Amino acid sequence: QSVLTQPPSASETPGQRVTISCSGSSSNIGSNTVNWYQHLPGTAPKLLIYSNDQRPSGVPDRFSGSKSGTSASLAISGLRSEDEGDYYCAAWDDGLNGPVFGGGTKLTVL
């Protein structure tokens, strides 16, 4: 069982908007920032969002992150077929003294 909780799957049609949730606790999301990673088939994982809502250079503004309390969300607008893949949230955990991840959400673009 992963420390952070994500829905195992999500789906939406091209052009639409999808949101992926990530639930944690006071020892991780509640007191530290959240990062999001994209893992497309056959590629290396990629940093999408860091420090809750910051996009690295080169990440389109279709991707956005937010955090409230002990939960966080990743929103993807203007969905494209190439967005299909796995998405992971992560945060530092004060109790475990290390970064922890969600179990991942498999996104399908219908």
Add this chain to the structure above:
Amino acid sequence: QVQLVESGGGVVQPGRSLRLSCAASGFTFSTFGMHWLRQAPGKGLEWVAVIWYDGSNKYYADSVKGRFTISRDDSKNTVYLQMNSLRAEDTAVYYCARGRGDHTNWYFDLWGRGTLVSVSS
């Protein structure tokens, strides 16, 4: 080209050892902390270990503490993961990643494609 390339994975018997390598290119390797993470089959990502940019500090997940050792050779732009006393539950794809942020906000802005380690008799 900015990239990380892992190598050294394979099939190994329980109790044996294996050393993974991660070759960096395209950036100033000696200025970054480097991490190893892994993903077991059907499971989520798990952070394994970190080595500071200057090698002064090393930290490990409890699941590997005392069995795995992270090291780096800046002359070769390479980070290593020595894995001893391997167990079936160490079976996973192992990724190296470049670290950013401070100690309680690590994030990983560059990843390799991973190398598969399978521990089986």
